[in-house]
Amino acid sequence: HRISVRGFTLLEPMIVILIIGVVATSVVLSIGGRTLSDKLDIETRRMQQLFQLAQDEALFKRVELGFWTDGPNYGFITPADGGEWAPYSQSGPLRARRLDEPFEATLYVDDQRISPSDAAKPRPSVLILSSGEMTPFRLRLEAIGGEARSELRGDGMGRTSLHTLESRR
Numbered sequence: 001h002r003i004s005v006r007g008f009t010l011l012e013p014m015i016v017i018l019i020i021g022v023v024a025t026s027v028v029l030s031i032g033g034r035t036l037s038d039k040l041d042i043e044t045r046r047m048q049q050l051f052q053l054a055q056d057e058a059l060f061k062r063v064e065l066g067f068w069t070d071g072p073n074y075g076f077i078t079p080a081d082g083g084e085w086a087p088y089s090q091s092g093p094l095r096a097r098r099l100d101e102p103f104e105a106t107l108y109v110d111d112q113r114i115s116p117s118d119a120a121k122p123r124p125s126v127l128i129l130s131s132g133e134m135t136p137f138r139l140r141l142e143a144i145g146g147e148a149r150s151e152l153r154g155d156g157m158g159r160t161s162l163h164t165l166e167s168r169r
Helices: 011-032 036-061
Strands: 065-069 073-079 085-087 103-109 126-128 137-143 149-154 160-165
Touching: 036 065, 036 073, 036 103, 036 126, 036 137, 036 149, 036 160
Parallel strands: none
Antiparallel strands: 065 073, 065 126, 073 085, 103 137, 137 149, 149 160
């Protein structure tokens, strides 16, 4: 009689483990990669939260704030001595920031495009007052090239809303 032994060689389970590893890696990478519109949505929501925080600061601390942008950079400023404006915070959430690549911001007040502010000596384009009022504005965020666009809008009563715009192609 001949006895046959059935089973796996060491090579077969190693190949199965390798295949599972490759599939798991590709799944993790596909989940981790966000699309451009997802990144833009996150950036627009961040801006909305920063405006809400600025309004809260203005109301509770009784300070006047201004918002400026030069396209890729933006921040909140407050009146300083001699009619100048100074950064509201150097290290807090309302510090000057740079938009993530490849995004840029365009600000509109009264449906007029506002010229970019000088980042070295920013001037406010939107005022956030301690009374709760705010300059009505539209802040358009878009990927360079117009592949993804969204807009944050603020009204005179301090309310903000998000709007997705059609991409320009």
